[in-house]
Amino acid sequence: MxxxxxxxxxxxxxxxxxxxxxxxxxxxxxxxxxxxxxxxxxxxxxxxxxxxxxxxxxxxxxxxxxxxxxxxxxxxxxxxxxxxxxxxxxxxxxxxxxxxxxxxxxxxxxxxxxxxxxxxxxxxxxxxxxxxxxxxxxxxxxxxxxxxxxxHFFDAASPIVEGDSIDMAVAFRASRYDKGDADYINCPMDREQYLAFRDALLTAEQAEVKDFDRDSATFFEGCLPIEELARRGEDTMRYGPLKPIGLWDGRWGDVNDRDVRRARRAYAVVQLRQEDRDGRLWNLVGFQTNLRWGEQKRVLRLIPGLADAEFVRFGVMHRNTFxxxxxxxxxxxxxxxxxxxxxxxxxxxxxxxxxxxxxxxxxxxxxxxxxxxxxxxxxxxxxxxxxxxxxxxxxxxxxxxxxxxxxxxxxxxxxxxxxxxxxxxxxxxxxxxxxxxxxxxxxx
Ligand SMILES: Cc1cc2nc3c(=O)[nH]c(=O)nc-3n(C[C@H](O)[C@H](O)[C@H](O)COP(=O)(O)OP(=O)(O)OC[C@H]3O[C@@H](n4cnc5c(N)ncnc54)[C@H](O)[C@@H]3O)c2cc1C
CATH class of the missing domain: 3.50.50.60 (FAD/NAD(P)-binding domain)
Incomplete structure (x- = not known):
């Protein structure tokens, strides 16, 4: 042993x-x-x-x-x-x-x-x-x-929620530019919701980072915490994991109609990807984070469609050999x-x-x-x-x-x-x- x-x-x-x-x-x-x-x-x-x-x-x-x-x-x-x-x-x-x-x-x-x-x-x-x-x-x-x-030597994992707890009256299934199957669940935000969400990320309480994690984390530029992306600029998340481009909910109307498109397109979109074979667990794409677990629950529930989300795992960033x-x-x-x-x-x-x-x-x-x-x-x-x-x-x-x-x-x-x-x-x-x-x- x-x-x-x-x-x-x-x-x-x-x-x-x-x-x-x-x-x-x-x-x-x-x-x-x-x-x-x-x-x-x-x-x-x-x-x-x-x-x-x-x-x-x-x-x-x-x-x-x-x-x-x-x-x-x-x-x-x-x-x-x-x-x-x-x-x-x-x-x-x-x-x-x-x-x-x-x-x-x-x-x-x-x-x-x-x-x-x-x-x-x-x-x-x-x-x-x-x-x-x-x-x-x-x-x-x-x-x-x-x-x-x-x-793996550094675990930068995004939170996972139960699929059943996502409000599909707000969220929608689609892949970017409708490529392949509608594999993602998408949570659209308007400008006001996006800015409020960014504010909440910026002011949320961080977990304490251990020294050995800080050392490992410096090698992990490619996997920045979402709150760090928020800190880097108002639009940084919209050009990163919250990119809205190519994502359209059929309920919004005809995507080929330019006026409808202008009026309805999302300002930012949070995507969730299937985590298990049966599609019961969904991972928030690009949401690795160092926020305290209680704070993650509070802030991430501000995302439209996730108001009642049940979290089965929170995001973490720490050294983890697996x-x-x-x-x-x-x-x-x-x-x-x-x-x-x-x-x-x-x-x-x-x-x-x-x-x-x-x-x-x-x-x-x-x-x-x-x-x-x-x-x-x-x-x-x-x-x-x-x-x-x-x-x-x-x-x-x-x-x-x-x-x-x-x-x-x-x-x-x-x-x-x-x-x-x-x-x-x-x-x-x-x-x-x-x-x-x-x-x-x-x-x-
Ligand atoms: C910093 C940190 C905090 C965590 N906090 C929590 C928490 O609060 N709650 C929670 O549920 N989970 C937590 N986890 C996750 C996980 O549940 C724990 O890491 C848990 O201890 C894992 O159990 P384990 O038996 O796999 O590993 P460990 O309990 O770490 O046991 C592994 C043992 O192997 C020994 N070992 C390692 N290499 C060698 C070697 N080459 N030769 C001989 N012995 C060796 C180690 O000394 C250690 O005693 C945390 C993980 C980390 C890294």
Whole structure:
């Protein structure tokens, strides 16, 4: 097991719990990462929250699935939870000490505190769980192994919203100059709306940028945050991602009529591009941003058509090593080219603490199954773990970006439920029932 972060700790525990000896290699505290502060396992690098607790929220459902799967990390978090208004937040010190002790004291776990610099050899059953800040010698090996120099090192991702929450009475589907299919959802603005939106961007509160991110960001001129484009001039966004040219809503009238065109054409247009195979998640094109998450919600809802948008992920700009998983991994988290090697956590392109634990559970479980000569497990797409692992293995690979748990990843319910709470409750019930059935089958 390489890396004792959230994913590696969970994976090591699952291997040992299956009665298989495991070596857990962690570079901290001998070799420090730019964001971690301690030598403890499963350190929470930033917030102390695993997300919403209730199982009719996406992060909460993932936690509940993990609880039922016997996750060490979630059990430790539950044991050291602090009141956090409906979220699973922990006393960081107690949680970290308990998790580290549980692993160090397990008779089948051998801990090695050193930087691992070579990829495991062919046939050696191993899990790579070195996270978004994988140390450079290993990252270099990974680039050589995957043959992909574009293993991402800086994540400048735009926010993603649920397609259902876009107001299509305002937005419209079209491609620029009607080329190809109407692949984009377009949110048109008039001059007044554009200027108000720019003002809001300019005055919104920024997230704190860490030193190591500032260094990486200087190499990223081609991917400027939207608020920086706004700052560069009144029209800069209109000549960049908000370019209105060639975009026309048929409801505005005949595009070939010059008077109609003059009267109705948009002053600026925000475009959204499909993120998943089924078109349930949409990405705001060119909207990588450093604004605080709460501010993103407030400001981006000023965009016509997005007033009630439900965000499944906010924009981020930070250093983040992640694999081009759709090209490389199976939903069992094995590398297609080398099935004895598995990957888990943020490095596979999932996002967030609970998602990292989930990947660790699956990779650890499958590593133990491989040792025992049993076929690897995949989980149903109707569960949050299954949906995430299938997503990273099967997402359109030309624009793969890390994905947090969200209900947009789950297959539609057989009957449409309009009320959001009831709909999410139905997703939860189906997920937990299917998980139980799969586990019963796997044990048999
Ligand atoms: C700055 C930052 C802030 C974040 N904040 C949040 C947040 O608030 N909430 C949230 O849900 N998600 C957050 N994330 C995203 C993500 O959930 C976390 O990064 C999470 O810790 C990922 O879990 P992991 O197990 O994949 O990686 P990690 O928890 O980072 O674990 C990887 C482990 O591998 C070790 N390692 C690396 N290279 C080597 C090597 N060569 N040899 C041996 N060991 C090695 C590291 O020391 C580390 O312990 C943040 C990410 C970053 C970068």
């Amino acid at each position: 390489i890396g004792a972060g959230l994913a590696g700790s969970e994976a090591a525990w699952q291997v040992a719990s299956a009665g298989v000896p495991v070596r857990l290699v962690e570079m901290r505290p001998v070799h420090r990462s730019p964001a971690h502060h301690s030598g403890e396992f499963g350190e929470l690098v930033c917030s102390n929250s695993f997300g919403a607790l209730s199982a009719d929220r996406a992060a909460g459902l993932l936690q509940e699935e993990l609880r039922r799967l016997g996750s060490l990390v979630i059990a430790t978090a539950d044991a050291h939870a602090v009141p956090a208004g409906g979220a699973l937040a922990v006393d960081r010190g107690r949680y970290g000490a308990a998790l580290t002790a549980a692993l160090e004291q397990h008779p089948l776990v051998t801990v090695e505190r050193r930087e691992h610099t070579v990829l495991p050899a062919e046939g050696e059953i191993a899990v790579l769980a070195t996270g978004p800040l994988t140390s450079e010698p290993l990252a270099e090996q990974l680039r050589a192994f995957t043959g992909r120099a574009d293993c 694999l081009e998983a759709p090209q490389l991994l199976d939903p069992s988290l094995q590398f297609r080219r080398r099935p004895s090697l598995l990957a888990a956590g943020q490095i596979t392109g999932t996002e967030g603490y609970a998602a990292a634990v989930a990947g660790g559970w699956l990779a650890g479980t499958n590593a133990a199954r491989l040792v025992r000569g049993r076929p690897p497990l995949t989980l149903p797409r109707t569960t949050m773990i299954g949906a995430l692992t299938h997503f990273i293995a099967e997402a359109p690979s030309d624009r793969f970006q890390p994905m947090p748990p969200n209900f947009g990843l789950l297959p539609e319910l057989p009957d449409r439920i309009r009320d959001k709470r009831r709909r999410y409750g139905a997703y939860r019930d189906r997920a937990l029932a299917d998980l139980t059935a799969t586990l019963a089958g796997a044990a048999a």
